[in-house]
Amino acid sequence: MKKTGTLFLLLAALLSSCKESNEKTYLPESTGAINSLVVVVGNEMWRGHVGDTIRKHFAAPIVGMPMDEPLFSIDQIDPKFFTGAVRKTRSILYVKKDTLSLAHIKKDMYATPQRVGVVKGTTDAEIIKNLEEKADEIIAAFRRMEIVAAQRRFERSLNKEGVLQEKFGIELKIPSIYKVGKQEDNFVWIDREIQKGTANIIVYTMPPNSFKNKETLVKDIVAMRDSIGEKYIPGTTVPGKVTYMRTEPAYAPAVFPVEISGLKGVEVRGIWDIKNYPMAGPFLTYILNDKENDRILVLEGFVFAPATEKRNDMFELEAILKTLRFGKTEK
CATH class of the missing domain: 3.40.1000.10 (Mog1/PsbP, alpha/beta/alpha sandwich)
Known part of the structure; x- marks a missing residue:
């Protein structure tokens, strides 16, 4: 009986572990139009110098175009509304005032494929500094992912001419x-x-x-x-x-x-x-x-x-x- 009970507990623990693992690894498919970007930042910062810095980099005019067109079409959203379906957006820039000062890129946080650029600072000036230093790297990561997303879309039906x-x-x-x-x-x-x-x-x-x-x-x-x-x-x-x-x-x-x-x-x-x-x-x-x-x-x-x-x-x-x-x- 003792051995049977131990075996039962081990099996139950294994099944529970598998369930938790599956729940952690499953992510929904990301959404969003090509070259679209959700910027999660407070409304006050968006209207100020932080927003100006974000737009300077992420809505910069594309090189070699006859008329100005931005790198990304931006939708700004206040952090308190960053819930539900919007979290499945393929490209997200998350900017927040915090006790930490950092800037990095996270992969597949809420959906896949997905890249989330996270920029934090203790002051607006620190956030702007981190944006200036990390913007090019974040943009490159977004663009690489957008290229792959575009390729996947048109690969469904390919030209067969040789x-x-x-x-x-x-x-x-x-x-x-x-x-x-x-x-x-x-x-x-x-x-x-x-x-x-x-x-x-x-x-x-x-x-x-x-x-x-x-x-x-x-x-x-x-x-x-x-x-x-x-x-x-x-x-x-x-x-x-x-x-x-x-x-x-x-x-x-x-x-x-x-x-x-x-x-x-x-x-x-x-x-x-x-x-x-x-x-x-x-x-x-x-x-x-x-x-x-x-x-x-x-x-x-x-x-x-x-x-x-x-x-x-x-x-x-x-x-x-x-x-x-x-x-x-x-x-």
């Missing part, structure tokens, strides 16, 4: 709504219709020695884009004038280091226009050093959608280009 594999030995996970519109020996143009315009992807290669001098890198990138535009992307017919897509000459593009699928290179953000015709929009270009194949691989996304917001369309293109893989992959 032109990129055939011509360049690469694959991109592209939503099925995109279609190949033009292909040449060293150039592929894939696009889809969006509100009042099109979202576009182009892929081509350049010789491995195309960019030799760091001092002239931006100039060389502009020259490359303009030559490709003149050759493959004509503009609207204008009698007596040559029209083609080029880099907007009034705005130098911004260049950042990047690594995608093991290839190092640069990310270029700027504005394109049509020479001799009033059309323009944002572009995002990845110029990657593909040493194994003795070439420079160029992936670009650009949007034409006059008088409309383009942030989320450009973000989708970024998410697509970052799915770059070499060789055949299953879809």
Whole structure:
């Protein structure tokens, strides 16, 4: 009887432990539109210098856009209302005056996938200091998660055309709504219709020695884009004038280091226009050093959608280009 009783207690404890473990590990699926952010902060702080600092970083204008569009669409909520469904939001910034001074990122607190940036301080000045120091890291964590969320959404139905594999030995996970519109020996143009315009992807290669001098890198990138535009992307017919897509000459593009699928290179953000015709929009270009194949691989996304917001369309293109893989992959 004593052994049986002991065994029963051990079994009961084991079952109880399993139940508690399951309750702790289960999290609901996170919610929220792409590039949306819930900021949990007191109303008074939101209206003051703390709120100004939050907006300066998290609603900063995106680089390379023809009109100002913020990094995130922000919904502010007072901490006393931070309950229920709002806790399942994918990206959350929690700012609070406390006895502690800290700033860190928490993963999957209330839902999954989820990132919660937590910033605390004993005074407004301390909170602002912590925000200034940690904002870039928190933003990067939010953006990485948003990229994955966007990729998961469009991976449900993928384009099955194999032109990129055939011509360049690469694959991109592209939503099925995109279609190949033009292909040449060293150039592929894939696009889809969006509100009042099109979202576009182009892929081509350049010789491995195309960019030799760091001092002239931006100039060389502009020259490359303009030559490709003149050759493959004509503009609207204008009698007596040559029209083609080029880099907007009034705005130098911004260049950042990047690594995608093991290839190092640069990310270029700027504005394109049509020479001799009033059309323009944002572009995002990845110029990657593909040493194994003795070439420079160029992936670009650009949007034409006059008088409309383009942030989320450009973000989708970024998410697509970052799915770059070499060789055949299953879809």
